[in-house]
Structure formats: C-alpha cells, structure tokens
Amino acid sequence: MSVKDDWQRKLRSEISEVAPEAVADALQSGKGVTVVDVREGEEYRQGRIPGALHLPRGFLEIEAPSKLGDRKGRIIAYCAGGVRSLFAAEALRKLGYTNVESMAGGFGRWKANGHPIAEPEPAPRRSEADGAKGPSAEWVARLQKEVPAISPVEARKVLEASNGSALLLDVRESDELREGRIPGAVHLPRGFLELKVEAMLPDRGLKLIAYSTDGTRSLFAVDTLRRMGYANAVTLAGGYTAWAKAGLPTEVPEGLTARERERYMRHITMDEVGEAGQLRLKKARVLCIGAGGLGSPSAYYLAAAGVGTLGIIDFDVVDRTNLQRQILHSDDRIGMKKTESARRTLEALNPDIRIVTHDERLSSANIDAIVSGYEIIVDGCDNFPTRYLVNDACVKHGKPNVHGSIYRFDGQVTVFWPGKGPCYRCLYPEPPPPEMAPSCAEAGVLGVLPGIIGSLEAMEAIKIVLERGDLLVGRLLIYDALEARFRELKLRRDPNCAYCAPGRVFPGYTDYNQFCGV
Amino acid sequence: MSVLLRIPTPLRKFTGGKPEIAAEGASVREVLDNVEAVHPGMREKILEPAGGVRRFINVFVNGEDIRHSQGLDTRLEPGDELTIVPAIAGGGGELESEHGRGRG
Numbered sequence: 001m002s003v004k005d006d007w008q009r010k011l012r013s014e015i016s017e018v019a020p021e022a023v024a025d026a027l028q029s030g031k032g033v034t035v036v037d038v039r040e041g042e043e044y045r046q047g048r049i050p051g052a053l054h055l056p057r058g059f060l061e062i063e064a065p066s067k068l069g070d071r072k073g074r075i076i077a078y079c080a081g082g083v084r085s086l087f088a089a090e091a092l093r094k095l096g097y098t099n100v101e102s103m104a105g106g107f108g109r110w111k112a113n114g115h116p117i118a119e120p121e122p123a124p125r126r127s128e129a130d131g132a133k134g135p136s137a138e139w140v141a142r143l144q145k146e147v148p149a150i151s152p153v154e155a156r157k158v159l160e161a162s163n164g165s166a167l168l169l170d171v172r173e174s175d176e177l178r179e180g181r182i183p184g185a186v187h188l189p190r191g192f193l194e195l196k197v198e199a200m201l202p203d204r205g206l207k208l209i210a211y212s213t214d215g216t217r218s219l220f221a222v223d224t225l226r227r228m229g230y231a232n233a234v235t236l237a238g239g240y241t242a243w244a245k246a247g248l249p250t251e252v253p254e255g256l257t258a259r260e261r262e263r264y265m266r267h268i269t270m271d272e273v274g275e276a277g278q279l280r281l282k283k284a285r286v287l288c289i290g291a292g293g294l295g296s297p298s299a300y301y302l303a304a305a306g307v308g309t310l311g312i313i314d315f316d317v318v319d320r321t322n323l324q325r326q327i328l329h330s331d332d333r334i335g336m337k338k339t340e341s342a343r344r345t346l347e348a349l350n351p352d353i354r355i356v357t358h359d360e361r362l363s364s365a366n367i368d369a370i371v372s373g374y375e376i377i378v379d380g381c382d383n384f385p386t387r388y389l390v391n392d393a394c395v396k397h398g399k400p401n402v403h404g405s406i407y408r409f410d411g412q413v414t415v416f417w418p419g420k421g422p423c424y425r426c427l428y429p430e431p432p433p434p435e436m437a438p439s440c441a442e443a444g445v446l447g448v449l450p451g452i453i454g455s456l457e458a459m460e461a462i463k464i465v466l467e468r469g470d471l472l473v474g475r476l477l478i479y480d481a482l483e484a485r486f487r488e489l490k491l492r493r494d495p496n497c498a499y500c501a502p503g504r505v506f507p508g509y510t511d512y513n514q515f516c517g518v
Numbered sequence: 519m520s521v522l523l524r525i526p527t528p529l530r531k532f533t534g535g536k537p538e539i540a541a542e543g544a545s546v547r548e549v550l551d552n553v554e555a556v557h558p559g560m561r562e563k564i565l566e567p568a569g570g571v572r573r574f575i576n577v578f579v580n581g582e583d584i585r586h587s588q589g590l591d592t593r594l595e596p597g598d599e600l601t602i603v604p605a606i607a608g609g610g611g612e613l614e615s616e617h618g619r620g621r622g
Contacts, residue, residue, distance in 0.1 A: 407606035428605040430573035
C-alpha cells in the first residue's frame with residue numbers, strides 16, 4: 001500500500017464528492033457556487049465546464065486567496081479524473097475554505113455524460129511569489145522557514161558529486177518547459193506529484209531537488225514530498241530563473257506540446273510530415289530577406305507551418321502603396337517599421353514560434369553575421385544588388401537560397417543550392433543595366449502575383465526542412481499570370497562560374513551597387 | 519521552318535502584347551534576325567552589340583539553355599519552342615530612391 005493510496009482514501013472519507021449532474025444543477029440554479037478547474041493549462045485549453053475558474057493545481061495555494069471570494073462559499077474542484085481535485089480540495093481547506101467539494105469522475109465523466117463544454121478563457125500571466133496574498137503569503141513564509149533550500153550553484157555541485165543519488169525534479173506545468181529546462185531533470189508537474197511520484201521515483205532516499213519558476217511552487221511540492229517520506233527533498237532557491245541567471249546549463253526540450261500537436265494536426269496526419277517532420281520544422285531556422293510582396297506570403301506560411309525560428313530582415317517602413325500586395329501589413333500600420341509590423345502579424349498568427357527581426361539594410365558588412373544564424377535563406381528582396389549579395393553569401397556559407405522574383409504578371413522561382421545545382425550567377429552572370437531594368441513602381445505588379453510566387457518559395461523552404469519531394473534545384477519555374485501557365489526550364493551549373501565553380505576559392509564580396517550600375 | 523518564340527512581359531511591347539509568336543529560322547540566330555525584321559528593336563534587347571546573348575538574359579530551346587549547347591548557333595527543328603527569360607529582381611517592394619533605381 002502506497003502513501004498515495006492511504007492519503008487518497010483518507011481524503012475520500014473527509015471530502016464530499018459530487019456527481020457531474022449535481023454540479024450542472026448547482027451551476028444552473030445560480031445559487032453561488034464556484035467551480036474550480038485545477039488541471040494544467042494544456043488540459044484546460046481543450047475545453048472546460050462553462051463558468052469554471054482555472055486555478056491550476058500548481059498555483060492553487062498561491063493564487064486562491066486573490067482569485068476566490070468568500071471562504072464560506074461553496075466551491076467544487078474538478079480535474080480530469082477526480083483524484084487531483086481531492087488533493088486540491090484539501091489544500092483549499094487548509095487555506096480556510098470550509099465548503100469545498102470534489103467532482104467525482106472529473107472532466108472526463110462530465111464530457112462522457114454529455115454536459116456542455118465551454119471555450120477556455122485566455123491564460124493570464126501567472127507569477128509565483130508575487131501571486132501569494134493573505135493566508136497564501138503566510139503559508140509561503142512558513143514553508144520558507146521549514147523547507148530546506150539549496151542555491152543553484154550548490155545544487156550543481158551536489159548533482160555532479162552525487163553519482164545518481166541526487167536528482168532534479170521539475171514541478172512546473174508541461175507548457176512551461178517549452179521556454180527551457182535544466183538538462184537531466186525529471187518532469188513531474190505539481191498537480192500530479194501525489195499521484196505519480198512513488199511509481200516514478202520509488203527510492204525515497206533520493207536527494208530530490210525540486211524546482212519551479214522562482215522557487216515558490218516548489219516549496220509546496222517539497223512539503224508534499226517530505227510528507228510522503230522523501231526526507232531528503234529540498235527546493236531549488238530562486239527556481240529555474242535563478243539557475244538560468246547563474247549561467248548554469250539549460251536546454252529547450254525536444255518534442256511537441258499538446259497545443260502544438262493540435263495546431264499542426266493536419267500536418268502530422270500526413271505520413272510525409274508526421275510528428276518527426278513537424279519537429280524538424282520547429283527546430284528549423286529560416287531567414288526571409290524582405291517583408292514586402294514576396295516576403296509577406298513566405299513568412300506568413302512559414303510561421304503558420306511552425307518554422308521554429310523565423311528571421312525577417314527589412315529596413316523599410318509600411319507605406320499605403322504596399323498594401324495592395326504586402327499582406328503582412330495593414331492600413332493602421334502605415335509608417336511603422338516593416339519588421340515590427342511583420343512581427344505583430346506573425347506572433348498573432350502563431351505565438352509558439354520565435355520571430356527574429358533584423359531592422360537593417362543587408363550589406364556585405366553584416367550579411368555573414370545575419371546569415372550564419374539560419375539554415376535556409378528565402379530571397380524576397382526587390383533589387384539586383386541584394387540578389388547578388390544574397391547569392392554570394394549563400395555560396396560562401398553553402399546555404400540553400402530559395403529564390404523568387406516578379407515583374408508585372410511574370411514570376412520566377414527556383415532553389416539555388418550551392419554544390420547541388422547552379423547559383424544565381426550561373427543563371428545571370430551579370431545584372432541588366434539600370435536602363436534595361438524597369439522599375440516596379442513604373443511597371444506595376446499585380447498584387448496576387450507575389451502571393452503566388454512567395455507561397456511557392458515557402459513550399460520549397462518547407463520541403464528542404466522536411467527533406468521531402470523534388471526541389472526546384474536546377475529547375476526554373478516561370479509563371480505567366482495572364483496566360484495562366486507554368487513552364488519549367490532546366491538550369492545547369494556554369495563550370496566557369498565566378499563564384500560557385502567547383503574548386504573555386506570564394507572571391508570575396510564585391511561592390512554590388514557598382515556591379516549593378518546603381 | 520517554323521518555331522514558336524515565347525516573349526517575356528518586358529519585351530511584349532515589341533510584339534503588340536503577344537506572349538508568343540511564330541518565327542522562321544534553322545538556328546537561334548536566324549530566328550532572332552528574322553524576328554528583328556518584323557518587330558524592329560527587339561533583337562538589341564536580347565543581344566549585345568557584339569552579338570552574344572546579353573548576360574542577364576537566357577534563351578532556352580525546349581527548356582534547355584542554349585549556353586549549354588551551341589549558343590546562338592543551336593540548330594532548330596520545326597515545332598521547337600524558344601523561351602526568352604530575362605533577370606527580374608522584383609520582390610514587390612518599393613522604389614528605393616537613394617539607389618536611384620527601380621525595383622520590382
């Protein structure tokens with residue numbers, strides 16, 4: 001018999017459990033009942049009981065006094081299956097709430113019995129230490145005296161010398177790990193601690209070093225652990241934040257969160273992508289040159305597809321004449337930096353990826369530093385000097401250069417991948433003289449055209465990440481919008497190419513404005 | 519000997535807006551010479567004064583770049599398709615005034 005089973009049995013005798021039907025009735029009667037959802041954020045986002053207040057188990061002791069009203073009012077806690085809510089109810093009682101019940105069978109039974117499900121409320125920014133008020137603050141203060149703590153630097157030493165007898169225990173919610181965690185830590189969210197710790201870590205002699213974000217939630221976790229017989233459990237002072245601040249190693253864990261799995265469901269369903277492919281996208285680093293007509297759809301779709309690190313370089317500001325085609329921007333952003341406007345649009349679309357903005361003009365002085373942070377370059381720039389500069393940098397660094405360009409109703413797409421196929425200079429050894437390069441402002445461009453060409457660029461970039469399909473390497477796809485025709489032309493490497501010929505030493509960057517006669 | 523010549527948008531002002539025209543000639547050079555007679559001014563947009571294809575233009579015969587066969591002397595068969603592809607820089611940005619240069 002485990003401590004958990006004993007504890008659970010004791011709680012069942014003390015805390016009244018109510019059926020989902022009784023909860024539904026109580027909600028309908030309007031007779032002042034507070035239904036509290038104590039599940040993790042990830043579970044809550046899949047749906048909740050209408051009107052339920054989300055107080056994740058890990059934050060319960062900290063946030064209850066500021067979130068719940070009258071201590072005599074009726075409170076019904078629920079989780080997924082009806083066990084965590086028993087432990088939650090016990091914690092609420094300790095805070096002085098006298099009328100606390102637990103919903104039997106949890107949200108699973110609520111759903112199975114056909115009760116209505118509501119959309120979740122947006123998650124508030126939760127903090128640990130700052131959240132504790134009144135009785136919570138007193139409780140935290142007491143635990144700070146009772147629970148042994150260890151500093152990050154000390155913890156590191158203990159772990160290194162421990163030979164496996166010491167272990168880090170991450171008690172944060174699953175969502176929180178995405179930002180980073182300590183390598184080697186075992187993850188067991190606070191809400192599941194009582195339920196799972198004995199099965200996961202049967203050795204009660206282990207020196208468990210529990211950590212949360214700032215070391216407050218872990219006080220409660222360690223208190224629980226010690227009650228369960230883990231006499232050597234300690235809390236990491238200052239939590240993950242202090243650990244990271246001390247410059248100790250951290251990592252961003254692999255794998256998709258439940259939210260990402262939901263977001264990318266239609267990708268993951270396809271064998272050609274699957275979870276492994278989606279993870280590749282998450283780890284990918286793609287740079288979009290330009291946040292204009294081509295960069296807009298490219299960046300938009302790459303962000304939507306879940307490219308984990310998406311760089312945008314542009315030095316321009318949004319102008320009203322852009323908006324007929326540059327769909328990242330909007331009328332209320334006229335005058336705003338394009339990089340900033342792009343960031344806002346893309347983060348609103350997909351908050352799970354990292355947008356890196358480079359608000360500067362690309363030049364031979366900064367291109368090496370910028371390009372080296374990315375694996376794939378998507379060229380959506382709008383002038384010849386930059387085209388050649390981007391090409392030369394991609395040749396120098398051996399990076400695939402997804403190329404798209406447009407003119408009036410014509411589009412061209414290809415992938416220049418140094419070593420695997422021709423480069424831009426193999427195709428066009430020299431730019432046209434300015435008098436032969438009519439401007440877009442003079443010539444115009446139909447707004448949908450960059451939408452099509454930029455989307456094709458995004459598709460090629462994603463195929464490169466996934467290592468799927470046939471790339472446009474050595475093939476130039478030309479699109480004539482008026483004729484509604486795609487044609488494909490074969491491109492070959494120029495054995496005498498000034499930049500990418502086999503065995504050629506990189507000749508260095510040149511003066512691109514002079515080269516292009518501008 | 520009739521071949522089909524596809525005209526890129528920037529050169530369609532020479533063909534009255536037509537995206538493709540029929541032309542005669544047994545080699546690429548002959549075709550361009552014959553086209554010049556009908557649509558004066560177009561050849562010099564494609565060829566350098568010295569006679570070679572301009573470095574920012576590519577001519578393809580049935581999807582293959584003539585630079586990798588016999589250049590302007592590449593032989594043509596009836597029904598062959600010639601495609602002229604100029605470099606275009608445009609990305610849907612704006613005129614970059616300090617470069618004094620039009621951009622697509």
